[in-house]
Amino acid sequence: MTAVIETQDMPVGHQGPPLLSVRGVKTYYGNIIALKGVDVDVHPGEIVTLIGANGAGKSTLMMTIFGSPQARTGTVTFDGRDITRMPTHEIARLRIAQSPEGRRIFPRMTVLENLQMGASLDNLRYFDEDVERMFTLFPRLKERAAQRGGTLSGGEQQMLAIARALMARPRLLMLDEPSLGLAPLIVKQIFDAIRDLNRNEGLTVFLVEQNAFHALKLAHRGYVMVNGLVTMSGTGKELLANPEVRAAYLEGGHH
Amino acid sequence: MASVALALLIVMVVSMVLTSLMSWTIERVAYRPLRGSFRLAPLISAIGMSIVLSNFVQVAQGPRNKPVPPMVTDTIVLMERNGFAVTLSYKQIIIMVVTAVLLAGFWYVVQKTPLGRAQRACEQDRKMAALLGVNVDRTISLTFVMGAALAAVAGTLFLMYYGVVNFSDGFVPGVKAFTAAVLGGIGSLPGAVLGGLLIGLIETFWSGYFSIDYKDVAAFSILAIVLIFMPQGILGRPEVEKV
Amino acid sequence: MSAEMERPVAGPNYAAAARDAVLAGVIALGVFGPLIGFKTEQNMNNQLVVENRWGIVIVIVAIVVIGRFLLKAFVFPALVTRKANAGPASTDESFFKRNFKTIGLAFLLLYPVIIVSMLGYQQSIKWVDNFGIQILIYVMLGWGLNIVVGLAGLLDLGYVAFYAVGAYSYALLSSHFGFSFWLLLPLSGILAAMWGVILGFPVLRLRGDYLAIVTLAFGEIIRLVLINWREVTNGSAGISSIPKVDIFGWITFNVADPTYIGKILDLPPSSAYYKIFLYYLILALALFTAFVTLRLRRLPIGRAWEALREDEVACRSLGINTTNTKLTAFALGAMFGGFAGSFFAARQGFVSPESFVFLESAVIVAIVVLGGMGSMVGVAIAAAAMIGGTEILRELSFLKAVFGPEFNPDQFRMLIFGLAMVTIMVWKPRGFVGNREPTAFLHEKKSVSGSLVQEGHG
Numbered sequence: 001m002t003a004v005i006e007t008q009d010m011p012v013g014h015q016g017p018p019l020l021s022v023r024g025v026k027t028y029y030g031n032i033i034a035l036k037g038v039d040v041d042v043h044p045g046e047i048v049t050l051i052g053a054n055g056a057g058k059s060t061l062m063m064t065i066f067g068s069p070q071a072r073t074g075t076v077t078f079d080g081r082d083i084t085r086m087p088t089h090e091i092a093r094l095r096i097a098q099s100p101e102g103r104r105i106f107p108r109m110t111v112l113e114n115l116q117m118g119a120s121l122d123n124l125r126y127f128d129e130d131v132e133r134m135f136t137l138f139p140r141l142k143e144r145a146a147q148r149g150g151t152l153s154g155g156e157q158q159m160l161a162i163a164r165a166l167m168a169r170p171r172l173l174m175l176d177e178p179s180l181g182l183a184p185l186i187v188k189q190i191f192d193a194i195r196d197l198n199r200n201e202g203l204t205v206f207l208v209e210q211n212a213f214h215a216l217k218l219a220h221r222g223y224v225m226v227n228g229l230v231t232m233s234g235t236g237k238e239l240l241a242n243p244e245v246r247a248a249y250l251e252g253g254h255h
Numbered sequence: 256m257a258s259v260a261l262a263l264l265i266v267m268v269v270s271m272v273l274t275s276l277m278s279w280t281i282e283r284v285a286y287r288p289l290r291g292s293f294r295l296a297p298l299i300s301a302i303g304m305s306i307v308l309s310n311f312v313q314v315a316q317g318p319r320n321k322p323v324p325p326m327v328t329d330t331i332v333l334m335e336r337n338g339f340a341v342t343l344s345y346k347q348i349i350i351m352v353v354t355a356v357l358l359a360g361f362w363y364v365v366q367k368t369p370l371g372r373a374q375r376a377c378e379q380d381r382k383m384a385a386l387l388g389v390n391v392d393r394t395i396s397l398t399f400v401m402g403a404a405l406a407a408v409a410g411t412l413f414l415m416y417y418g419v420v421n422f423s424d425g426f427v428p429g430v431k432a433f434t435a436a437v438l439g440g441i442g443s444l445p446g447a448v449l450g451g452l453l454i455g456l457i458e459t460f461w462s463g464y465f466s467i468d469y470k471d472v473a474a475f476s477i478l479a480i481v482l483i484f485m486p487q488g489i490l491g492r493p494e495v496e497k498v
Numbered sequence: 499m500s501a502e503m504e505r506p507v508a509g510p511n512y513a514a515a516a517r518d519a520v521l522a523g524v525i526a527l528g529v530f531g532p533l534i535g536f537k538t539e540q541n542m543n544n545q546l547v548v549e550n551r552w553g554i555v556i557v558i559v560a561i562v563v564i565g566r567f568l569l570k571a572f573v574f575p576a577l578v579t580r581k582a583n584a585g586p587a588s589t590d591e592s593f594f595k596r597n598f599k600t601i602g603l604a605f606l607l608l609y610p611v612i613i614v615s616m617l618g619y620q621q622s623i624k625w626v627d628n629f630g631i632q633i634l635i636y637v638m639l640g641w642g643l644n645i646v647v648g649l650a651g652l653l654d655l656g657y658v659a660f661y662a663v664g665a666y667s668y669a670l671l672s673s674h675f676g677f678s679f680w681l682l683l684p685l686s687g688i689l690a691a692m693w694g695v696i697l698g699f700p701v702l703r704l705r706g707d708y709l710a711i712v713t714l715a716f717g718e719i720i721r722l723v724l725i726n727w728r729e730v731t732n733g734s735a736g737i738s739s740i741p742k743v744d745i746f747g748w749i750t751f752n753v754a755d756p757t758y759i760g761k762i763l764d765l766p767p768s769s770a771y772y773k774i775f776l777y778y779l780i781l782a783l784a785l786f787t788a789f790v791t792l793r794l795r796r797l798p799i800g801r802a803w804e805a806l807r808e809d810e811v812a813c814r815s816l817g818i819n820t821t822n823t824k825l826t827a828f829a830l831g832a833m834f835g836g837f838a839g840s841f842f843a844a845r846q847g848f849v850s851p852e853s854f855v856f857l858e859s860a861v862i863v864a865i866v867v868l869g870g871m872g873s874m875v876g877v878a879i880a881a882a883a884m885i886g887g888t889e890i891l892r893e894l895s896f897l898k899a900v901f902g903p904e905f906n907p908d909q910f911r912m913l914i915f916g917l918a919m920v921t922i923m924v925w926k927p928r929g930f931v932g933n934r935e936p937t938a939f940l941h942e943k944k945s946v947s948g949s950l951v952q953e954g955h956g
Contacts (some may be wrong), residue, residue, distance in 0.1 A: 066386060090390035104383040106376055106444070117376050117387050168388070285920045292927040295653065298710070299867045304862045310913040315533045321546060341952045401932025426856070430718070433711055468726040475715035475722075482712050483700045 017080065019044045020096075020172055025074035027057075027064045034060045036228040037074065042172065045215070047198050049215040049236070052225035053250055058124055058208040059101045061225070062176050066091050066098060069240045074086040078172070090186075097170035101177060107150030111141055114160055118167030126169070132164040137193050156164040156188040162190065166197070173197075179211045187211070191218050197213050212249035216240045267411045271478075276404030282396055291396075304398050305425070312422040313479040322419045354448070357408060360445045361401070374398055376449070378442070429472065434478040440488025449489060475488050512571055517569035526562035530533035531555050600874060606634075606781055610774045626773045628889050630844060631780055636840055636885045638784040640865040640877040642834030643793055647863065649800065649874035651807025652711040655859050656717025660690040660832040661698070661852035662724060664839020669737040669849045670730070682842050685939040690836025691829040698828035702821055717859055724851040736850025742772065743779065743844045753773065776845050783841060787834045788874055794830075803827055804872075857912075861885075864919050870928055888915050 018041040035057050041080045052058050059123040064071050068088045075083045083091050092098075099119070106114055115134060119127050122189060135142035138159040144152060148177040158178055165173055175194070179187040191214055209215035216222050216236045224232040224245060231246065239245050285456045289296045327346040334341040365371035365435050376384040380450055385391050413428070414420045435454050439446025461473040481488065535555045538546040609630055613622045639661065640955030646654045667686035671677050677685075701712050724731045731737070744750040750758055751772040765771070794800040802823045806814050814820055843849050865884055891911045 018405045068382065068385065087390075089388050090386040092386055098386050100386060104380050104386075106379045106383070108379055109372075110376060113372060113375075117372060117384070117389075156311065164387070273532055276525065280525055280529055285672050285924065288924045289927055295647075295867050295871070296927040298653070298707070299864055300920050300923040302864065303923065304917030306857070306860070306912055307920065308916075310910075310916060311535065313870060314909055314913055316537055317539070319540065321538055322540070323546065331821050356943065389773045417635075430711075434715075437708070437711070466726075469722065472719050472726075473723045478715045479700070479712050481705055482708050486704065486708060 010145075016043065018042060018077075019079055020206065021075075021077040022061070022065065023075050023077070025061070025071040025076065026065060027060055027069055027071050029069070029070065034228055035064060035071070037235055038225075038228070040223055040230065042204060042206050045198070045202045045222060047207060047219045049209055049219035049222045050225055051212040051222060051239075051245075053248075054168045054210065056225045057228040058225055059176055060228075062098060062100070062174055062206075062208055063190045065174070066096070067255050074176070086126055092168075095168055095171045096174065097164045097168040097172070098174040099158075099164035103154075103157045103161040105149035105152065105160055105164075107148065108151055110146055111144050111152070111160055112146065112148060113168050114164050118164035130167050130169070132225040134166060137166075138163055155182050156181060158186070158190065162193070170203070172206060173211060174208075177207045177209070179209065179212060179214065187214065200214055207246060212245070213240075216245075263326065263411070263415065267408055270407040270411055274403045274407035274410075275400040279396055279397045282399040286399075287392065287395075290392075305429075309422050309425055314421060318422065320419050320421045323414060325418055326415060346416050350416065353408060353412060358444060358448055361405070364401075365444065370394070370397065416453065429471055431474055434474060434481075436488075437478060438481050438488055440490040443488070443490040446490035515567050515571035518570045519563045522566035523559050523563035526559045527555070530558050534558065546742055554774075555619070572612075577593075577795075602875070602878070606717075610743050610777050614770070615772070620843040621766065625772050626770070626777050629886055630777045631773065632889060633782050633882050633885045634777070634780040635845075636862065636865060636881040638780060638787055638838045638841075639862045640837065640869065640872060640881050641787040641791060641837060642783060642831050643862050644831075644866050644869075644872065644874070644877055645794075645803070645834070646827050647866050648869075648877075649791075649795065649807065650803040650824060651826060652827060653707075653863070654713045654714035654717070654831070655710045655856070655863060656697075656720075656827075657831070657835055657862050658854045659717040659720040659854070659857070660694060660835030661839040662720055662831075662851075662905060663693050663841065664691045664836030665843040665849045665853070666731065666737075666839075667836070668840035668843040669740045672741050673737060673739070676741070679741075679840070679844055680746060683837060685834040687833040688838040690839065691833035694832025696823055696831040698825050698832075702824050707852035714856065714859070717854075717856060721854050721856075722853050724854070726889065730853075734851060736848060736852070738848045740843050740847045740849070742847070743776070783837055789835075790830075791874065799826055800824065807872075810898050861915075868919070868922050879920065884915065884918065887918065888912075 009055070019040040020040075022038055022040040025035055026033065033133075037059060038057075040048075040050070040061070050058050050061065052145065058068075059205045063069065065076050065083075067086055069085065071084055074084070075082055078091070078094055078096060081094070083094070109117070111149065112131070113137075115131055116127070119130060135145075135148050140156055141159055141163060142212050144156060149157065158180075162175065162178060165175075178190050178194075183192070194205055194207070195218055198205055207215055207219060216239050219236045221235050222233065224237045224239065232239065234242070240250070257296075257477055281304055289300055303384075323388045327344070327349065330342045330344040331348075332340050337357050363371075365374060367412055373384065373389045374397075374490075376387070376389055377391055377394050377398075381391050409428070409432075414423070430450075431454055435450035436447045437450070438453060439448065439450030454477065457477060458470045462470045535548045535550065535552050537551055540547055567635075592693050610626050611621070613625045613630075616622075617625065627716065639657070643657045645654050646657070664686040666677070668682045671682055671685070672679070697713070697716050700861070701709055701716075704712060713741045725734050727733075742751050752758060795804075802818050805816070805818060806820060806823055811822060813823075815820070842853070844851075865880045866877055868884065869878070869880035888911050891914065
């Protein structure tokens with residue numbers, strides 16, 4: 001691996017208070033502990049990535065932030081507000097949007113209706129404008145606009161899931177494994193889109209990935225999660241250079 | 256005539272309000288606590304609730320039939336030949352008009368409004384709907400309220416048409432309503448109307464040409480045959496599995 | 499529910515509770531007011547006259563208001579505190595719990611002896627018949643349906659059809675051809691199993707709710723045919739004077755016979771002997787059902803059922819023939835329903851389509867689900883609680899002294915039964931015995947509490 005690695009520099013908002021702050025969060029499924037006290041911060045304008053193996057608890061953290069399941073101890077704060085015990089739909093209405101694990105496209109709704117679902121909070125004021133924006137970002141979706149979600153290919157569904165999340169004009173975009181099962185070309189396309197949104201519009205992104213190389217390259221900062229605990233954190237550059245990270249997540253790698 | 260129509264309208268609206276309230280309460284008490292529970296729990300609770308409801312009416316109102324004097328009696332003769340007349344009664348016209356109006360209204364709500372989209376989203380993936388800011392509990396409550404209001408209208412029309420009602424009258428229409436919905440395709444409003452028309456026609460023709468005793472057998476057999484040979488119904492869309 | 503959980507309040511919040519109670523009262527007024535407040539009665543001229551009964555409505559609304567206030571102000575906060583303070587549940591079980599099966603079995607075997615020694619033969623009839631036999635019939639039906647619903651996970655809402663097939667098989671064949679019970683018992687089981695296959699075959703492709711509704715339709719079809727095929731079934735009037743069971747012709751229960759049990763054993767004539775005999779007969783049949791089920795669960799077919807219940811697609815990819823697996827479950831469940839049916843006909847001496855309405859199917863399914871889906875002991879407990887409980891309501895005639903002579907507790911029987919179904923489901927959605935234990939273990943026995951296992955979206 002001698003290729004020149006082009007990583008992101010720190011954005012401006014990093015010094016201020018975090019937009020999302022997860023403190024000492026423990027989450028259980030019944031009596032089985034999934035998160036064993038997790039601390040994560042996301043500052044405005046940042047792209048933060050969380051990498052880790054299958055079953056490390058990455059998706060559980062994403063869902064815990066949304067209160068489904070709720071953290072048993074610890075706090076989740078968004079923009080200075082404690083959202084740990086808030087119902088899921090009220091958290092969503094704070095304009096946190098998620099493209100979840102498994103994409104979860106509504107299969108019997110058209111692409112356009114799926115986008116409407118994403119926008120439904122904002123009484124559809126900017127709807128037409130935003131749809132146009134999504135169609136420019138993901139031209140494939142325009143071709144499929146009247147098609148039902150369940151008939152799309154995996155890559156198209158992924159694009160739709162991200163576009164649906166973006167329709168809320170989110171203050172924080174959370175993406176759970178956007179590259180899973182997709183062709184490298186589409187992965188690149190999706191990651192480019194995320195980078196552009198961050199650079200041009202200052203969109204804050206929290207990204208969960210198994211595809212560590214691309215994710216760390218894209219992110220300003222990163223966390224490594226092992227067995228429900230954050231074991232390492234640092235800038236994307238640092239983590240990419242870290243020998244442990246390289247050994248565990250990069251070599252024999254995904255790229 | 257105008258006063259009868261007004262009375263009918265008032266009865267319909269009052270029964271819609273009361274039934275909706277009842278349905279809302281039942282959803283809160285018997286179904287909401289079971290959300291996310293295992294598959295059969297809400298079904299058992301629903302069967303229990305249907306036993307409760309019909310027996311509650313039996314206890315409160317007595318087990319005997321309640322005859323109501325006919326409210327609408329006029330008919331129109333469409334055709335007459337050899338002493339046989341084809342007639343259309345006003346009450347049949349009322350039923351058709353009310354059904355058409357409600358169908359249009361509910362089709363609009365489900366297909367075109369944010370509430371309808373939220374309802375469909377909850378049907379397809381509740382967790383995702385919540386992630387997108389849909390208040391799932393409220394949406395389901397409203398769906399129960401809407402369903403109950405429709406059932407109340409059907410009940411009022413039933414009483415107007417047959418002129419007699421009994422505490423146990425809900426069961427067979429309930430199963431037939433499900434049959435009609437399945438026949439037309441679950442999730443399709445025009446399908447439900449088509450299914451209802453077909454069930455009615457099949458029953459009537461069966462009674463006319465074969466035997467009136469077996470008319471319910473015919474209806475139930477059709478349900479079985481439809482489910483076995485075309486599980487998605489006539490206007491239903493085939494299930495698409497996720498990739 | 500979530501509203502109560504949002505912020506655990508330190509002490510009772512009386513103002514909020516009062517507001518909530520008033521709201522509940524308004525809703526109760528809307529729900530109960532019109533249906534109870536007005537009652538329509540038919541007078542001599544067949545006209546409906548409205549009666550007012552607002553007194554009862556006020557009582558009901560008051561109960562709701564006070565109940566809601568108490569719940570909100572005291573019970574919910576107490577529950578929250580208890581939940582917060584709940585320590586690890588104690589694991590050691592009492593002697594009674596550990597030996598529950600043995601004790602239960604011994605009690606069932608001795609039950610008639612206990613009753614007779616306490617009350618004498620004449621007084622025992624009611625307790626052996628209404629409670630013992632009645633409950634055991636439902637235990638047997640529950641165990642039979644348990645194969646279909648609990649083990650194979652196929653929701654059958656028309657189980658009563660097989661019960662009907664068994665009952666009518668015995669009723670018709672014994673009154674027309676004079677065949678004995680012991681010949682007809684297996685025969686009606688086989689006939690019911692055959693119907694199970696006939697009905698099962700076309701519906702195998704269906705899943706979940708669709709399967710439920712088609713089986714419901716089949717149940718209704720069978721009942722409607724029994725009502726309308728008057729030449730054979732005598733329609734709604736039913737078939738009466740069905741011969742009694744005898745003990746292989748050696749001992750009979752007809753007073754006139756020379757082989758009457760009273761004459762052989764030198765006892766005074768009483769109908770109690772027949773009831774006691776029937777009690778042991780249904781106990782044996784029920785235990786036979788349990789025995790067969792327990793054996794089958796340890797055979798490949800039983801494993802296949804449980805695998806089918808958990809994941810049908812996975813089953814198919816493992817090479818399990820799902821068609822045959824489902825059919826055997828249907829057929830076996832139906833067979834036991836047929837056995838129970840022929841017993842029912844012999845016990846009643848009379849069958850009519852009235853006995854085989856959808857409600858019966860619903861009751862049996864409720865017993866299986868309330869019992870915890872797949873647990874034999876749970877099904878037995880559920881049957882005893884639900885059937886015994888509603889039978890006890892018949893005995894509450896002393897309430898007439900409280901509510902006046904027109905009060906009839908029996909009319910509330912099904913109302914309370916339905917309420918119990920809802921309450922138990924809300925309270926314990928996994929049923930009384932809610933552990934879903936696998937029958938095959940690798941090394942050590944671990945059971946996952948049923949409440950942790952959710953079905954649906956994964």
